[in-house]
Amino acid sequence: ETGVTQTPRHLVMGMTNKKSLKCEQHLGHNAMYWYKQSAKKPLELMFVYSLEERVENNSVPSRFSPECPNSSHLFLHLHTLQPEDSALYLCASSQENWSQPQHFGDGTRLSIL
């Protein structure tokens, strides 16, 4: 039980499809994050939401669209993705102050055909 759950665990989609990744945290945290992890590369921060407000967007292409309806839920809407977008997408949450670590979900392994 990680406290952060992501669905689906695996997703295969074509470049013209639209899909959404879902993340839910049960830890009472007030900040949530999307990361991308490609093979042999460090985690790349994509988006940060603090108190449901987006505070960070790391030059992510517009084909990725985040949504944070409340402090417990985070979505990543995907459309017209490219093969290079195939990666592990990780959601994390934390209690936002400078000393607190982040807790990660299991991730969604995304493959773009």
Place this chain on the structure above:
Amino acid sequence: RKEVEQDPGPFNVPEGATVAFNCTYSNSASQSFFWYRQDCRKEPKLLMSVYSSGNEDGRFTAQLNRASQYISLLIRDSKLSDSATYLCVVKGGISTDSWGKLQFGAGTQVVVTP
């Protein structure tokens, strides 16, 4: 220069031996430091926070050297289950541009052999 740098390894360690590795960071305003562990095709999991005075958690010892801007992790009496990639994570301090952002290293792979 990368924000957080780690030796990718792999460090091949006989079971029962000790292994240690470092991580360097470039932002001197960094305030919080963590070691995460990531198993193959799994999510990163917090192993331990790193405190200024150094800290120990069972067989794991973490140290912080602010002057030289590195942190270290030492694993004593290695177990087969310690085989994983160890991620160094640095968090920016309050009142800095990097506040709240976690910077991840690419990881150090440790392989414990029987």
